[in-house]
Amino acid sequence: MNLLRWNCWGRGNPRAICILSDLVKVRKLDFLFLSEAISNANKIEALRIKFGFFQYFFVDCVGHSGGLTVFWRHQVKYEIAGYSRNHIDVVFTENNVTSWRLSCFYGFPERQRCSNSWHFIRNLARVSQLSWCIFGDFNGLLYSSDKFGVVPHPQNLLDGFRMVVEDCLLSEIDLVGGKYT
Template identity: 50%
Template sequence: MGSLCAVPIFGDLLKSSNPDFVFLSKTLSDKKDIKELANKFGFFDYFAVDKVGREGGLAIMWKRFVGCNVIDFSNNHIDVHIMEGSNVDWRLTCYYGFPERDRRQNAWHFLRGLVRYDSIPWCIVGDFNDMLCVTNKMGPYPHPQSLLDGFKATIDDCGLLEVDLKGGDYTWEKSKGKPNWVRERLDRAFADAKRKFPLYRIDGEGVKRYFEERQKLEDLLMHEELYWKQRAKAFWLTEGDTNSKYFHAAASKRKKLNHITHLVTGENEVVDSHDGMGRVVLDYFRSVFDGRNSGSV
């Protein structure tokens, strides 16, 4: 939620789908920011895990009539028990996987450690930063088969079946419209295969709306990044960076450095008024094009 555009888009999504429960990963926010967000959009309560430096951050929010009890959490997950009006007790794990490839083994070990052999149904959702098959990626450099096999083996060991999502094949992309455009399916939902999950359904229209709004958000973020690249010069940003106070400050500083406060004429006269500098510049270029330049600016 660290982007200028993210909050209003988030609000539009809430209005269109009216969810009872919301999970946010990689919020780049602190608990106080999540509290303000929950209050702004009318959620009864929330639980948040602070970001670490300029990375991470998790949050869940729920409505008044949803009984939610946090039983465990880390920088990668929030584990809750949920009681609904029908007295159906089930477990929900909101998960964010390590993004680094060299930590895939750690991620799979972490997922296996989440398995609890109790009697209630279990659902785990989130950004796994992993893929199950080659069709989960579109773009250059195919995903290594060893990583596909490792994640699939982990899901099988956990006794999970994927809850199919409709409305889009990919949930993350980078370098849209460029030759190296990459699209991947990283966000997933799984349910316990051994116990019937009581609230399982696929809201096709809602999922379609989600992907439409997500695309709008990504387009807005791309335009915002282009704007700041133009202000702060392209070398201040590298592909994939998000806007921050640092880059905004850098752009403002560069604007000040590029501001002309005064000009000196050929007669060493200092001119600092706006109109005066305009006349000096005009006289200078007139003399250049007339071939009679004898002064300097």
């Protein structure tokens, strides 16, 4: 299955939508997750049609923050297993067998709420015994080298996020593309 996560801070920026539309077509995506998709049902439906997806599920934004959307093709067998302002949990079926789970995650952006995100991830890890993948915008870093800029990221936040990754038996997947994508 070909998956992509896209952060939409552009709030409907036509250039970003064109780039994303090209990515969807070139990469022949089966599933797309948008975080910070500050939008409404009519705009999400228009994107579904533009991108050629069969269906979508979205969690509306609150004010001018948040908003999550997943799109998928008709051949993808899925079930939305849960959702909140911070995640959409999808269980996939392949060959008529429920086989794995994907959590599309958007962490709290405020540093003082990082521990809430970490607690949330730990709880998601306990939800099911299925093979699990979690991706999205964690608003957290594993290593100081992951940060762009000269101001160092606080060590306690690096350590806290690293502990979550270890506690949940997660492993990082290498990025394809620019370093800070």
